[in-house]
Amino acid sequence: MSYTGPQSEPPQPRRSRRGPLVVTLAALLAGGLIGWGVYEVVGDGGPADDGAPATPAARTSPSAAASARADGKAAAPLAGKVVVIDPGHNTGNFRHPAEINRQVDVGNGRKECDTTGTSTNDGYPEARFTLDVAHRLRALLERQGATVRLTHDEKGPDWGPCVDERARIGNEAHADAAISIHADGAPAGDRGFHVILPGTVHAGAADTRPITGPSRELGERVAADFRRVTGEPPSNYIGHGTALDTRTDLGGLNLSTVPKVFVECGNMRDAQDAALLTSGSWRQKAAQGLSEGIVSFLRES
Ligand code: ZN
Numbered sequence: 001m002s003y004t005g006p007q008s009e010p011p012q013p014r015r016s017r018r019g020p021l022v023v024t025l026a027a028l029l030a031g032g033l034i035g036w037g038v039y040e041v042v043g044d045g046g047p048a049d050d051g052a053p054a055t056p057a058a059r060t061s062p063s064a065a066a067s068a069r070a071d072g073k074a075a076a077p078l079a080g081k082v083v084v085i086d087p088g089h090n091t092g093n094f095r096h097p098a099e100i101n102r103q104v105d106v107g108n109g110r111k112e113c114d115t116t117g118t119s120t121n122d123g124y125p126e127a128r129f130t131l132d133v134a135h136r137l138r139a140l141l142e143r144q145g146a147t148v149r150l151t152h153d154e155k156g157p158d159w160g161p162c163v164d165e166r167a168r169i170g171n172e173a174h175a176d177a178a179i180s181i182h183a184d185g186a187p188a189g190d191r192g193f194h195v196i197l198p199g200t201v202h203a204g205a206a207d208t209r210p211i212t213g214p215s216r217e218l219g220e221r222v223a224a225d226f227r228r229v230t231g232e233p234p235s236n237y238i239g240h241g242t243a244l245d246t247r248t249d250l251g252g253l254n255l256s257t258v259p260k261v262f263v264e265c266g267n268m269r270d271a272q273d274a275a276l277l278t279s280g281s282w283r284q285k286a287a288q289g290l291s292e293g294i295v296s297f298l299r300e301s
Helices: 020-043 062-075 097-101 126-143 163-172 212-230 271-277 280-300
Strands: 082-087 103-105 110-112 147-150 177-184 194-198 244-247 260-267
Touching: 082 126, 082 163, 103 163, 126 147, 126 177, 126 280, 177 212, 177 280, 194 212, 212 244, 212 260, 212 280, 260 271, 271 280
Parallel strands: 082 147, 082 177, 177 260, 194 244
Antiparallel strands: 103 110, 194 260
């Protein structure tokens, strides 16, 4: 469902003929159209800022359900596609310093198993943000027919998984696309989003050469749609305004054998970005932007 509302405007009643019957019909028609318009606006409304992801049941109007039924299987353009969503960090990581500080092999070096992530100045943790956006994104992709797997969820262990395991989950799922969701912890004044692409790494267990091309394609589409849907500007501190960065130090990318990108949705330490990141309706837009980018990539691939 588009966040912008109805795809087309309802036809306007003609005003040229003014017989009493025509006027009455016009009034009835106008009343009906107003009702339709109100219904569509309510049906397309985003969730309140309660942190709860929108459920299909809450967001599906009868008209949308009818059109989905009419489309049948054609309404599932991602049928057969697998997407792995990696919610960055874990809300319980801070309780497991020994486990998450353990060094793991990332191909061209060793890094911590995982990190705690950042938070807003008011204490909203990145790990809660990433899991919430992941849930919203999963709902959107599943409605398109995709098979979606998260690298971790609330019911699993309250730490990790380690970055090498996060990559392995995408690989073993034979994901058609994988995305790791984050928000940054840069100085105040630094703001905007960026997408991180895997650079070429051919060392040890890492060989990104087959995935750098498709990952760039995925990342460019995600960046374009994320920017369009959220209105969030490209990062003003990384990527020189392109919203793209390439890195060779992230185990989650180095060890991936499937097209994969990271997204840093904004800077949690900047007040302007933090106001967005802590808003449920903005997180829904963020998920919508990510979903549209992934759908666009998968429909071309
Ligand atoms: Zn992060």
